[in-house]
Amino acid sequence: MRMDTDELSATFAALSDPTRRAILARLAMGETSVSELAEPFDMSLPAVSKHLKVLERAGLIARSRKAQSRPCRIEPNALKEIDEWLNLYRGFWEQSLDCLDTYLKELQAAEKPRDEA
Amino acid sequence: MRMDTDELSATFAALSDPTRRAILARLAMGETSVSELAEPFDMSLPAVSKHLKVLERAGLIARSRKAQSRPCRIEPNALKEIDEWLNLYRGFWEQSLDCLDTYLKELQAAEKPRDEA
DNA sequence: AGGTTACTTAACCAAAGAGTTAAAATGAGA
DNA sequence: TCTCATTTTAACTCTTTGGTTAAGTAACCT
Numbered sequence: 356m357r358m359d360t361d362e363l364s365a366t367f368a369a370l371s372d373p374t375r376r377a378i379l380a381r382l383a384m385g386e387t388s389v390s391e392l393a394e395p396f397d398m399s400l401p402a403v404s405k406h407l408k409v410l411e412r413a414g415l416i417a418r419s420r421k422a423q424s425r426p427c428r429i430e431p432n433a434l435k436e437i438d439e440w441l442n443l444y445r446g447f448w449e450q451s452l453d454c455l456d457t458y459l460k461e462l463q464a465a466e467k468p469r470d471e472a
Numbered sequence: 473m474r475m476d477t478d479e480l481s482a483t484f485a486a487l488s489d490p491t492r493r494a495i496l497a498r499l500a501m502g503e504t505s506v507s508e509l510a511e512p513f514d515m516s517l518p519a520v521s522k523h524l525k526v527l528e529r530a531g532l533i534a535r536s537r538k539a540q541s542r543p544c545r546i547e548p549n550a551l552k553e554i555d556e557w558l559n560l561y562r563g564f565w566e567q568s569l570d571c572l573d574t575y576l577k578e579l580q581a582a583e584k585p586r587d588e589a
Numbered sequence: 590a591g592g593t594t595a596c597t598t599a600a601c602c603a604a605a606g607a608g609t610t611a612a613a614a615t616g617a618g619a
Numbered sequence: 620t621c622t623c624a625t626t627t628t629a630a631c632t633c634t635t636t637g638g639t640t641a642a643g644t645a646a647c648c649t
Contacts (some may be wrong), residue, residue, distance in 0.1 A: 369489035
């Protein structure tokens with residue numbers, strides 16, 4: 356009875372697991388193989404393989420082939436979409452509007468130092 | 473056998489449901505009651521109540537009391553932590569460094585229009 | 590071909606998630 | 620106090636998820 360999961364939901368769901376976030380963190384340092392990715396974890400290789408499939412279906416990683424190895428790398432688009440989704444809410448924790456606006460204000464302030472009280 | 477869910481995992485998990493993201497979107501327009509939040513959805517009130525509990529436990533919303541009503545509002549911290557987590561990966565989709573840097577470059581470009589080919 | 594390395598798929602299980610209806614709590618008002 | 624309005628809790632179902640082990644596939648090596 357569950358809705359066919361949309362893209363954003365799949366991405367958030369993939370990121371909701373600490374093992375998968377750790378895998379992404381490792382991949383941030385560069386492309387690597389499944390067994391290398393699995394090495395730090397206290398779980399079977401098939402378990403890691405499943406995590407990779409989840410990350411792949413969420414668009415967070417991509418895999419190629421190199422001999423027997425299936426090297427994985429980060430695919431930025433999904434993360435970028437999370438970031439863009441967050442734009443709807445930045446106003447709630449950034450006292451002022453956005454980073455460019457803040458910069459513009461700082462710029463104005465810097466241009467008129469005589470206006471300081 | 474599942475690990476006791478850490479904060480970030482709970483937040484991502486909460487955001488992985490479209491109903492809950494829709495609730496957040498509604499709350500971005502202002503504090504409101506449970507029944508008002510439930511109104512657009514084709515599901516029972518207890519279902520919405522559960523979603524709100526998930527959002528609350530993830531630190532994404534907070535609730536107060538006003539007569540029988542339990543108005544909800546967005547709690548920015550959890551979203552902010554997602555944004556900070558994303559900082560680890562921004563380099564992957566921002567060709568240049570960060571927004572301020574980009575602005576500085578545009579600024580330099582604007583200051584030297586004579587350099588255009 | 591046969592063996593080895595590197596993964597993936599299949600079959601299974603326990604636990605968590607998202608929904609339901611029915612019943613309980615909580616607060617306001619007659 | 621009795622009743623209404625608002626929301627939560629309880630009990631139940633069904634599906635999904637995250638792990639397991641065992642078997643299968645794929646590419647390379649001799």
